[in-house]
């Protein structure tokens with residue numbers, strides 16, 4: 001899909017990867033709805049898009065609330081006449097302690113933002129995309145959704161969920177001309193890495209900041225470029241794309257597939 005003249009909606013568009021995607025989609029000619037709980041950051045993204053000559057509008061939307069997801073989709077239709085592209089991107093990290101010590105309400109929120117909201121956001125967008133004759137949905141998963149990511153098992157579970165959802169929704173391409181894909185970044189240079197979580201002790205924050213300062217960080221624009229590749233390339237559906245520092249991005253097929261021959265129906 002050529003994004004020129006199309007309508008895109010980016011959740012978590014007030015910061016980091018979402019902001020970079022909003023900017024790149026607007027540069028490519030799309031009108032962009034920035035959806036987030038952070039109004040100040042959203043206004044800044046809109047202003048950055050406008051300074052670069054693009055079109056954007058902000059809608060306050062908490063992705064953990066179904067009615068707000070429906071409202072953000074309706075806002076795109078009312079403001080720009082439809083919805084063609086959705087970037088399900090809003091996400092949060094979990095502070096220590098690591099599961100199973102994590103308080104239940106903490107991991108339940110993380111799972112809701114990082115997985116439930118991606119499923120519900122996709123569900124909210126599909127009817128609007130059907131009205132346009134098709135669309136593209138790109139979710140932000142993570143390398144934590146592909147590898148055995150021990151530092152944060154709940155985050156890993158949610159991101160594996162996004163990858164599984166994406167691969168399974170491949171049928172929407174044939175059924176509704178909607179292509180669903182996801183990006184799986186390594187460590188990206190965004191405020192998420194250094195956000196002050198009130199639950200963290202000063203020592204835990206210092207440890208985390210020291211660790212982050214030693215890592216090579218991917219610029220958020222590289223993730224936005226991967227999102228744009230998914231938008232532009234009409235052959236891509238049900239795919240997860242890995243993005244690691246200093247390496248070319250690449251599609252990651254499932255590690256295990258079933259043989260088409262029923263007599264041999266074992267993973268290979």
Ligand SMILES: NC(=O)c1ccc[n+]([C@@H]2O[C@H](COP(=O)([O-])OP(=O)(O)OC[C@H]3O[C@@H](n4cnc5c(N)ncnc54)[C@H](O)[C@@H]3O)[C@@H](O)[C@H]2O)c1
Pocket residue numbers: 011012013014015016017018035036037038041061062063064089090091092093113140141142143184185186187188189190191192193
């Ligand atoms: N930064 C990394 O290293 C990294 C790596 C892999 C994947 N990711 C994923 O990328 C996505 C974007 O993260 P980022 O690094 O840009 O972080 P960020 O903290 O800079 O941005 C996240 C945005 O999501 C918004 N948000 C949080 N909860 C929300 C909710 N309930 N409703 C609406 N908006 C909400 C925040 O207000 C913020 O603007 C996340 O899904 C994250 O898990 C990040």
